[in-house]
Amino acid sequence: MKVPVKLDHLSKATGILMGGTALGQAILLLALPLLTRLxxxxxxxxxxxxxxxxxxxxxxxxxxxxxxxxxxxxxxxxxxxxxxxxxxxxxxxxxxxxxxxxxxxxxxxxxxxxxxxxxxxxxxxxxxxxxxxxxxxxxxxxxxxxxxxxxxxxxxxxxxxxxxxxxxxxxxxxxxxxxxxxxxxxxxxxxxxxxxxxxxxxxxxxxxxxxxxxxxxSRFPKYSTLESLANEGASQVPILLIAFFVGGAEAGFLMLAARVLQAPIALLGNAVSQVFLSEAPEKERQGVLGEFALEMMVRLAKVGVGPLIAAGLLAPVLFPVVFGSQWQRSGELISWMTPWFIAQFMVSPVSLSLHVKGRQKVALVLQVFALVFRVAVVGVCVFAFSGFVVEAYAISGFIVYVVYLLCVLKVVGLHPLSLLIALKRALLPVVAFTGMGLCVLLAFGFLQAKGIV
Structure with a gap:
């Protein structure tokens, strides 16, 4: 029998955390157009x-x-x-x-x-x-x-x-x-x-x-430390390869694109992660961790996936206007990175379930896979497809987080189909934001054609 999971107090906690985080992220984002000119x-x-x-x-x-x-x-x-x-x-x-x-x-x-x-x-x-x-x-x-x-x-x-x-x-x-x-x-x-x-x-x-x-x-230093190094290494080591081997300012363009896309994750994803971590041990003791994680992912999808899709659609045309003409490349990269960040946004908060369930070894294996896979993809492209390195880096990120999501679902006892069914509740806001993004894109194209912008 399914045990109901009440999240009213979690909504309040998440709202409080999001208040300061939202203002902080707003300040950081509003400052970026100035910083890209300084x-x-x-x-x-x-x-x-x-x-x-x-x-x-x-x-x-x-x-x-x-x-x-x-x-x-x-x-x-x-x-x-x-x-x-x-x-x-x-x-x-x-x-x-x-x-x-x-x-x-x-x-x-x-x-x-x-x-x-x-x-x-x-x-x-x-x-x-x-x-x-x-x-x-x-x-x-x-x-x-x-x-x-x-x-x-x-x-x-x-x-x-x-x-x-x-x-x-x-x-x-x-x-x-x-x-x-x-x-x-x-x-x-x-x-x-x-x-x-x-x-x-x-x-x-x-x-x-x-x-x-x-x-x-000691299991945390033994297993989780290596997991964290592999996790961060999977994201950061390829950036070092790009900076030192591709040359130019490609890593700088990637940095700006990532900062813009990370805003909704820092705004909501991190707040949900902290609230999830504060409640997950108790939910595990009650035997409802799986339902708890599922509800969290649905809520994330409702408020975050649509805006990320809209950002991917609009970034190539809006970046030169907002941040200056020299940042056109960053806008192009956002379109490639959007699927990766959507997958990361969905899985990162609930990935803490692996620690709550005492499955540090599983988390370690996943992160080592991510490190080896992403570094290998970027390394091959550096020497064989130098014009496609950052794009390959973005695609590898999406693949890694999809694999991670499937493993987290298995550990908490959820079938992937149950997630897909639950995500139907998030379909309306996702479609609405995507539609708005397309409308803005068409309007901007019309204004460009008329020479207004």
Missing amino acids: YTPEHFNVLAVYVAIVGVFAGAACLRLDVAISIPETADEARQLLVLAVTCASIVSVAVATGVWAVGELFSIDYGVDREFFSLLVGAGLFSIGALNAFQVWYVREKKFMSISLVKLSQAILSVMVQVAFGLLEGKTYGLLLGYIANSAVGASAFAMGLLWKASQTAHIALSELKKVFKDY
């Missing part, structure tokens, strides 16, 4: 290299102990995991920064900026992202969604202020990088200060207790 595609290319390097290790900076913070039934155990996660982030960030500098010196890699300073920025950015992830999961566990929302808004404001200031003051070389770091640094600092106000959250924790908790949750 900075060149080559500047974004440097940012793309930096984000790719940091991105490979960002999810694993805490050795995935940050993900485990939501699982314990007691606050004491969760607090110990928080301390372990932040400690691991500090160690990993130093190691990665040292490695980036050493590899750069050994192979004379041109990062686009001073090699030593670039390495320091990698360490600073990686630690701030790791700490931010750990603190944020703690706040989700405590269901302090309003605090998270306000912090997200503050992150976006400061990030844009730094990037615009450096762009106006001719500090363009490091402006985008410092603004990117500021985003996570202010978030981590705000969360940390919030915890320090409460003495109960900063009580002394014995080293023996930390050792025991680390041993109890």
